[in-house]
Amino acid sequence: MTFWAALTFNFLIPRFMPGDPAATMLRRIQQLTGQAPTPDQVRSVRLFFGGAREDLVSQYLRYLNDLAHFRFGLSLSEYPTPVVDLIAQALPWTLLLVGTTTILAWIIGTALGAYMGWKPGSRFDAIFAPTTTFLHAIPAFWLSLVALWAFAFKLGWFPVSGAYDPDVPYQINNVWFLLSILKYGALPALTLIFIGFNGWLFTMRNVMVTTVSEDYVLLAKAKGLPTWRVLFKYAARNALLPNVTGLALAIGGILGGVLLTEVVFTYPGLGHRLYRATVDHDFPVMQTIFLLITLTVLIANLIADSIYVLLDPRTRDEG
């Protein structure tokens, strides 16, 4: 249902926007190829963006049909590369960056939060609580800029842009190539982790604080079980629930942060691609990336729902 809505949004937005995307596109083709678009091209552009004599309903059906057959069209800014190719180039980089940073940030945040919530009011809690509040309020793209300035330009510890060393042959089985990916990805990844863990920390701390005083935790303590065991097996396990569902719900937001960070570090992922497409009015690329992101968010939500049921038997439907 959400996916259908996203499809429809994608279809409707260009048709209800002021200005004429179709005309922009035709102008672009003319600029890029140096000659007036052929009648064939004009017709296909008109079909893609509306403005043709065809009514909205049949345009919509045609659009759905195209998507069903994975026809996403050609990029405008890099005409005539198919959109799918551009995205296939960008996707692995984003997956790498999002995957590692999200997981690491989540683990760090949840672990620290569990520890903080275990002894609220401790010195650790008193120092960390205000610091993380502030860190959480920092815009990711701005921190990326500062990190880039400090660690890449001033100190020269990290490369300034890109995702791998252009002097090393582009081979996935080459150790030097893999090492350069690590080196180039380190700064964007560290920035994202630094920003990312604070949110998890807070939800975890607050749920933990309430869990710690529950009867079963008190009982476990009274039984004389080792502290770490009570912390992880009893309290943390139950306090984990909001963070698990939060992880899925946050995927959309995480993607937003990653998109901007990629732009700052000129990291060749989806975010950078989407940004360039937006600047260049490359509508087919924009629409396809948006659909991809929507799909990701939906799948993440689905997974979260199933994990939730696994962790919390109370949500299980006992027919």
Added chain:
Amino acid sequence: MLSGFLRNSKVRIGLGVFAAFLLLALLGPWFVSSVLDTTPRAIDYDALGQPPSADHLLGTTLPGSDVLAQVIVGARGSVFVGITSAVLATVLAALVGVPSGFLGGKLDHALTAFTNLFLTLPSFALTLIIAGYVQGASWWVIALIIAAFEWPGGARTLRSQTMSLRGRDFTVAMRMLGESKTRLVFAEVMPHMTGIVSAMFLRACVAGVFAEAALSFLGIGTTGSVSWGTIISEAQGQSAILNGLWWWFVPPGLCIALLGTATALVNFGIDEISNPRLSAANHKLMKRFRRAAKTAEAGVA
């Protein structure tokens, strides 16, 4: 409730900082033109890209504008978008959430589905795309776009709150007395939600400032006007990093972070009041109490 609210130190600090920024947004342009005697776009040809000094407290940009003047005037653009989008988002959330929770039935189903739909759509990507089509929009349009994706979370909270209020004794009694539903909602239910609504509003406000900064940074905000986002964006666009002009892009980002911290503090304060177990201060008090009890026991023995 209100006095307890203001007694919480987190709330007080947060509100104070927030008010300071509000004042800056209101009086900033006047202050810059009459006290600093400059404009954010004025060019000092003797100081192009200079670090902070007595003449320019926060230094100058590469084209020679005063960074302090830009940051002060930029507060208005950022805060305007933040507040406008927050007002719109809060009103939308109330319009969808309250009737949905109060009336229930088919209307509730439809509105909940609608809310969930907006909740799952990846808002930032969509905002980016829409803003990409509407190039060079005014602050109003930017605020409208941001608000369109800010309301669903609030609508959900308000719906569940309304549902719980609907079942309380006083609303049931009023309904039995034949009070009209509209009056019930506006005169009886809404006032009980001012706490939640104001927390929601603050959060939406900062989210709006964030979103505006992000959009401007990508060059999709308005052109010509100054906001914290456009300052950072210009700094990035004119290679402030390459030239080491940190004083250009650091202050506006710090302002955003400070505003965000202020709101977070207010929200934490509210959480602590509604759930006293969260308060670190209370835990300290409990600890001291227990220790005192122990020493007293030891003394008796």
